[in-house]
Amino acid sequence: MINIDDLKYENGLIQAIAQDHATKDVLMCAFMNKEALQKTMETGIVHYWSRSRGKLWKKGESSGHMQKVKEMFIDCDMDAVLILVEQEGGACHTGYRSCFYRNMEGEVTGKKVFEPDDVY
Numbered sequence: 001m002i003n004i005d006d007l008k009y010e011n012g013l014i015q016a017i018a019q020d021h022a023t024k025d026v027l028m029c030a031f032m033n034k035e036a037l038q039k040t041m042e043t044g045i046v047h048y049w050s051r052s053r054g055k056l057w058k059k060g061e062s063s064g065h066m067q068k069v070k071e072m073f074i075d076c077d078m079d080a081v082l083i084l085v086e087q088e089g090g091a092c093h094t095g096y097r098s099c100f101y102r103n104m105e106g107e108v109t110g111k112k113v114f115e116p117d118d119v120y
Contacts, residue, residue: 004037008079013049018059018091021070021084027091028099032081044069046083063119065089090114 007014013031020027030048032040036056039047046059046067060066067085074081090113092099101110 015080017082018085
């Protein structure tokens with residue numbers, strides 16, 4: 001088993017990518033600190049470190065749109081975590097299934113699955 005203390009954190013954080021385990025759609029990327037990674041591994045529910053709020057948060061704690069861990073991977077440089085998840089509802093706080101709902105031209109290509117005003 002990989003020791004989370006051996007991972008390469010930058011300013012105490014490691015990049016975390018959430019991917020749907022069934023469709024392989026990339027849902028979001030965020031950051032984790034050691035505590036978030038440990039809680040994720042212990043509970044099976046993804047936790048992140050919110051840089052804007054400066055605190056630990058469980059994905060879906062406000063919206064109910066939690067991410068259940070199916071598998072976790074560490075990249076070759078040990079500086080990024082890939083988490084295959086079962087996503088409940090939408091991953092994006094804007095209401096879309098994925099945070100990657102626009103192409104480079106700004107065209108919306110993703111599916112909106114909830115209204116943010118209804119859950120936040």
